[in-house]
Amino acid sequence: MNAVTDHLGDIxxxxxxxxELTVLGFVGALVLGIVLAVCRVSPVAPLRVVGSVYVEFxxxxxxxxxxxxxVFGLPDIGLTYSLFVCAAASLALSGAxxxxxxxxxxxxxxxxxxxxxxxxxxxxFVQSLRFVILPQALRAMVQPIVNTFIGIALGSSLAxxxxxxxxxxxxxxxxxxxxxAVTFLVAGAIYLLIAFAGAMAGGWxxxxxxxxx
Amino acid sequence: MSAAxxxxxxxxxxxxxxxxxxxxxxxxxxxxVIVLVVVQFGRHGQxxxxxxxxxxxxxxxxxxxGGVRGTLIATGVGALLSFPLGVLAxxxxxxxxxxxxxxxxxxxxVFRSLPLLLLIxxxxxxxxxxxxxxxxxxxxVVPLVMVNVAVxxxxxxxxxxxxxxxxxxxxxxIGLTYGQTMRHVVLPQALRIVIPALxxxxxxxxxxxxxGYVVSYPELMKTATNLTAFxxxxxxxxxxxxxxxxxVNVLLSQLAHHLERRMRTAPRGGGQAAExxxxxxxxxxxxxxx
Amino acid sequence: xxxxxxxxxxxxxTWTLGAVALGAxxxxxxxxGAADQVPGQKSSAYDAIIKGAPVADTASVDAxxxxxxxxxxxxxxxxxxxxxxxxxxxxxxxxxxxxxxxGLAQMLSRYITGKSDPQSLTRLTxxxxxxxxxxxxxxxxxxxxxxxxxxxxxxxxxxxxxPYYESGDxxxxxxxxxxxxxxxxxxxxxxxxETNSTxxxxxxxxxxxxxxxxxxxxxxxxxxxxxxxxxxxxxDQGILISDASxxxxxxxxxxxxxxxxxxxxxxxxxxxxxxxxxxxxxxIFDDGSWAKxxxxxxxxxxxxxxxxxxxxxxxxxx
Numbered sequence: 001m002n003a004v005t006d007h008l009g010d011i012x013x014x015x016x017x018x019x020e021l022t023v024l025g026f027v028g029a030l031v032l033g034i035v036l037a038v039c040r041v042s043p044v045a046p047l048r049v050v051g052s053v054y055v056e057f058x059x060x061x062x063x064x065x066x067x068x069x070x071v072f073g074l075p076d077i078g079l080t081y082s083l084f085v086c087a088a089a090s091l092a093l094s095g096a097x098x099x100x101x102x103x104x105x106x107x108x109x110x111x112x113x114x115x116x117x118x119x120x121x122x123x124x125f126v127q128s129l130r131f132v133i134l135p136q137a138l139r140a141m142v143q144p145i146v147n148t149f150i151g152i153a154l155g156s157s158l159a160x161x162x163x164x165x166x167x168x169x170x171x172x173x174x175x176x177x178x179x180x181a182v183t184f185l186v187a188g189a190i191y192l193l194i195a196f197a198g199a200m201a202g203g204w205x206x207x208x209x210x211x212x213x
Numbered sequence: 214m215s216a217a218x219x220x221x222x223x224x225x226x227x228x229x230x231x232x233x234x235x236x237x238x239x240x241x242x243x244x245x246v247i248v249l250v251v252v253q254f255g256r257h258g259q260x261x262x263x264x265x266x267x268x269x270x271x272x273x274x275x276x277x278x279g280g281v282r283g284t285l286i287a288t289g290v291g292a293l294l295s296f297p298l299g300v301l302a303x304x305x306x307x308x309x310x311x312x313x314x315x316x317x318x319x320x321x322x323v324f325r326s327l328p329l330l331l332l333i334x335x336x337x338x339x340x341x342x343x344x345x346x347x348x349x350x351x352x353x354v355v356p357l358v359m360v361n362v363a364v365x366x367x368x369x370x371x372x373x374x375x376x377x378x379x380x381x382x383x384x385x386x387i388g389l390t391y392g393q394t395m396r397h398v399v400l401p402q403a404l405r406i407v408i409p410a411l412x413x414x415x416x417x418x419x420x421x422x423x424x425g426y427v428v429s430y431p432e433l434m435k436t437a438t439n440l441t442a443f444x445x446x447x448x449x450x451x452x453x454x455x456x457x458x459x460x461v462n463v464l465l466s467q468l469a470h471h472l473e474r475r476m477r478t479a480p481r482g483g484g485q486a487a488e489x490x491x492x493x494x495x496x497x498x499x500x501x502x503x
Numbered sequence: 504x505x506x507x508x509x510x511x512x513x514x515x516x517t518w519t520l521g522a523v524a525l526g527a528x529x530x531x532x533x534x535x536g537a538a539d540q541v542p543g544q545k546s547s548a549y550d551a552i553i554k555g556a557p558v559a560d561t562a563s564v565d566a567x568x569x570x571x572x573x574x575x576x577x578x579x580x581x582x583x584x585x586x587x588x589x590x591x592x593x594x595x596x597x598x599x600x601x602x603x604x605x606g607l608a609q610m611l612s613r614y615i616t617g618k619s620d621p622q623s624l625t626r627l628t629x630x631x632x633x634x635x636x637x638x639x640x641x642x643x644x645x646x647x648x649x650x651x652x653x654x655x656x657x658x659x660x661x662x663x664x665x666p667y668y669e670s671g672d673x674x675x676x677x678x679x680x681x682x683x684x685x686x687x688x689x690x691x692x693x694x695x696x697e698t699n700s701t702x703x704x705x706x707x708x709x710x711x712x713x714x715x716x717x718x719x720x721x722x723x724x725x726x727x728x729x730x731x732x733x734x735x736x737x738x739d740q741g742i743l744i745s746d747a748s749x750x751x752x753x754x755x756x757x758x759x760x761x762x763x764x765x766x767x768x769x770x771x772x773x774x775x776x777x778x779x780x781x782x783x784x785x786x787i788f789d790d791g792s793w794a795k796x797x798x799x800x801x802x803x804x805x806x807x808x809x810x811x812x813x814x815x816x817x818x819x820x821x
Contacts, residue, residue, distance in 0.1 A: 060462035195326030272596020
C-alpha cells in the first residue's frame, strides 16, 4: 500500500495528465468531427470525398500505430512536437472519425418525413436543419458521442506506450519500482470513475435535450 | 434515402457554378497538402530508395506476413471467445433473475470502463507475482476477451431491444415461456440485426490486438518493432504496417456494409428501421476508439 | 430509394479476391531480390561456431537430472528476448535468432543434446524483467539467457550459473552533445531508458535528479535521443555501442557506471542444473568457444580482442 500512499503526488500528476489528454482529445475530436460531418453532407463533391476517406482511414488505424507515427515518425520529416501534444493530437484525430460517424448516423436516423415536412412548409436548408433536424438529431447523437468521450479517456492510456506520464504510465512505473500490484486496482478505480462521470454527464445531457412526445 | 439528402433543392445554374468553384478550390487545397507532405518527406531524405527498398525483400515481406497472421489469429480466437460470451452477458443483463442481471450489469459496466492496456499490464506485470502467469498469447487474448465481451454485450442488448415488442408478446401469447421466447423468437432476429455491428466489433478487436507488442506476442505491431530494431527504418515500417492495418480493416468493414445492405432489403423493416438500427448499434459500439 | 448503389455480389468477390491476393503477395512475391543486401545480416561464421562447440559425454549428461531431462526433450527451453541487438535478436528475413546470449543458449543445448542445427536447438519464450523468476520457478523454461544481472535478491528465487559476462549501463547522447560526459551531468536532464530494464532502477538510485523518460523499445529510445526529445539514453553499454555503430547521429560517452555481472538463470529447486551449467561454462571458457562467439557477436561492434571471461562464482548471488 505504501507504493500508493507515498506516491500520491505521482498518481495525482498521472490522473491530471490523463484528464488533460482526454479533455483536449475530446474537444479536438468534437471540433474536427463537426467540420468533417459538414464536409460529408456538403454539396461539394471533393469535400465529401475528403470526409469519407478521412473517416474510413482514421476509423481503421489502430491508435497505437498513430501514436508511434506521431511521436517517432514526424521528427524524421522535421516536425517535432512534445509527447503530450502528439498524444492529444492522435486522440483528437482518431476520435474525430467517430464523432463524424455519430453525427452522420444521428442525422440519418431522423425520420425522412421530418425533412420533407420541413421543406414543404418552405423552410430553407439552414432553417430545416436548425429547427427540425438538428434538435432531434442532437438527442440521438448524445449517447454515441458520450461513448466516444469514454473511448478517448480509455484510449489515452495508450499514450503511456509512447512515454507520456499519464495514469497507466505512473501505474506501471510504480509497479516496476515497488512491485506493488495494488497500484493497478487504484488506477482501475480511477478509470472507472472517469468513465462513470462521463456517462452520468451524458445521461444528464440526454435528458436536457430530450423531446417529450 | 436519408434526411440529409432532401434538405436542399437541386442547385440552379448559379448554385452549380458556386459548387464547381468550391470543388476546384477544395481540389487545389487537397493537392497542395499532398505536395507539401511529399516535399517534407523528400527534404528529410525519407523518400530515398534505400529507405524503402528493403521492404520488397522476400524475407521482410514474409516477416510482415507472419505478423499479419499473428494479428488475424489473435483476432479470430478473441472473436470466437468473446462473441458467444458477449451474447451470454447480454442475456444475463436482460435476465429476470435480479442477481444474474445485477452481476452481468456490473461486469459490463466495469469492463467497458477499463482501458485494455491497464488490464494487459496487470496480466503481464502484476498477476504473475500471484501465481497467475499465462502464456504470452493468452496474456493478450484474455484481457482482450474480457473487455470485448462487455462491449459486445451492449451491442447484442441493443439488438434485442430493437426487436419489435410485438414479437415477444406474440411468443408469450402462444404460451412460450420467457426463455423460449428469447431463444426461438427474439434472439434469432436480434442477432440477425446486429451482424454488421458485430463485424464492426471485429475491426475494433483487430485494432486492440496491436497491444500484443506490449506482451511480445508476434502480431503485426510487434513485427514492426522487431523490424525497426533491425533496420532503423522507423517511419517507413510504421507507415507500411499502418496501411496494412487499414487494408485489412477496410476489407472487414466492406463485408459489414455488404451484410448491412442485404439486411436492408429484407422483407420487413424498411430503410428507415435499418437507419435507426444502425444508429443504435453504432451508439453501442463507438466506445472502441482505441 | 437509396442514393448509394448496392454492391453486387461481384464487388464483394473482388474485395475477397483482393484480400487473398494481398495475403499471397505478401508471402510469395519479391523472390527476384535474392542478391539484396539486408542491413544487419549475421556473419556466416556464427553458425560454424555453434556447430563447432563441444558436446558432453553421454555419461555426465545421464548422471545429471536437469541435463538428462533437457536431452529427453530434445531441445532447450530458453527464456530471453528476440529484439535485443548483439545479445539476442531475431533476423526478420530468416526468423533466425542470433547474438551472444542466443548463441550461448544454443551452445548449451548442443552440449547436452549433441545436435547441431543452431535454430532447432532452442525454443524461445519471451521474458521480461518481471516474469523471468516466475517462468523459471514454474519450469516454463529450463534456463534464462537474457542479460540477466546476478543479484543476491534474485538469487533467493532462482539459481545463477556464471557470471559469463560483465557489462554495465552507459550513456548515449546526440553526436554533437558536449555537455554530458558522465553520470553527474545527468542531473536535471531528460534521460530515456527502456520500460522494463534494470537501467530504470539504476537511474532512480544513481542519478536521482535525472528526469526519467520510459519508452518501450530500444529503437524508440535511440530515436528520442536523435530527435532531441531527451538529452541522454541509459542502457547496457553493449547495446548502446551497437546502436551507435549503425547510427552516426548518436554516440556513447564515458565508461559503464554500473557493474552488471550476467548470469544464466536456472531453477533453484534442482541444484544439479547450476552444477552442470557451470561445468559447461568452464569448458567453453577454456576451449575458446566463448571467445569465438564473443568475436562473432559483441566483437563485431566492440573493437579489440575478446576479454578474459569472468571468474565463476565471483558475483554475489552466483
